[in-house]
Amino acid sequence: MYIQPSSTLKKAHIVGVLEHICQALELTESQQRLAQERYEAVGNWLASSSDPLLRGLTIYPQGSVPLGTTVKPLARQEHDVDLVGWNGALPVTTQPSALKKAIGDRLRQSGHYKDILEEKPRCWRINYANEFHLDITPSISNPSCGAGGELVPDKPLKCWKPSNPKGYRAWFEKKASMEPTYRVMKSLGSGDMRANVEPFPTQAPLKGVLRRTIQLAKRHRDVHFAKTDPSLAPISIIITTLAAKSYAYCVSSFVFDTELDLVESIIRFMPLFVDHGHLNGKPQWYVWNETTQGENFAEKWNREPKLAGAFRAWQARALSDIQEMIGLAGLDTLNKSLAASFGEAPVAKAMGSLTSAVSEVRSAGGLTIRPTVGLAAGAGTVVRTNTFFGAK
Structure with missing residues (x-):
């Protein structure tokens, strides 16, 4: 199959912008180090308690931070950092409210946490203003x-x-490690290749297509539902789980021209992995956690069916917006489309980073014409390259 170079280069350009948008949305390395230091300090404080419920308590991160899919919330500066306060020595007869209360009581005993502690229904939140908050779930x-x-x-x-x-993190890592297959360009010297085509340089860290797709989907969700009803937005674990299952299906079933085509396919096939049926004549939806029996991430949909419809409407819109980007002509038009989907601030930051990076390379005399930057390249059908999204 012959791939039009102009179309392929355009997709590579979009992928480069999307990569930088994701980088603008996630925790910086310094924020990650600070979050780790603080959750370790919290863990040591809780574990040093004389309360029998807290002896041997271990704090560890869960959710987007260990998965590498963090996204800055739309309406505030703070990142969410989810932690688990696990005590493997306690029997199942322990009351959830008792363990939660013990954690809260211990945190209040510290001058570091007393004034920044907030109680939530299932967890305790430690608020670090303008940085992030730590949610501790027993x-x-x-x-x-x-x-x-x-x-x-x-x-x-x-x-x-x-x-x-x-277990979920191990399951996710296994999905993310699967290798996509890309077609190669059959012609790199066609008349469409102009001498003024310049690549956008690869930026680190490179996380792989699955993680970047999840970040983009979560951000698109936030922007989409901010315009309608945020209470209808699908929770992040549903997006993460469906994207991971869709990714595994796509890379096992198809060959792709570019990374952007893979992103589009992941979003396209996400609804395939929502199980549904009926109970007492009422529709039921299931997004199962495959690592333990009985955890349905979509259980709230069965109490509020409009959530299922909201997910499907959002997924269709996200797919449409990705497809629209591919067909747009002109940088200004593309920027407007990206800003409408992901917000003006991260798009502006991404474009600024790309412009600066290209200028630096050009000033150093290292800018070369590389039409396959961001693409699979070589002389076969299975090619692994160091691209904008990176080989993972």
């Missing part, structure tokens, strides 16, 4: 889960419910 071991699962409180704190943050 958990105990789940003896019924052979995969090392845990139990976390339900929202009313009346009972434990199954979860498996560490």
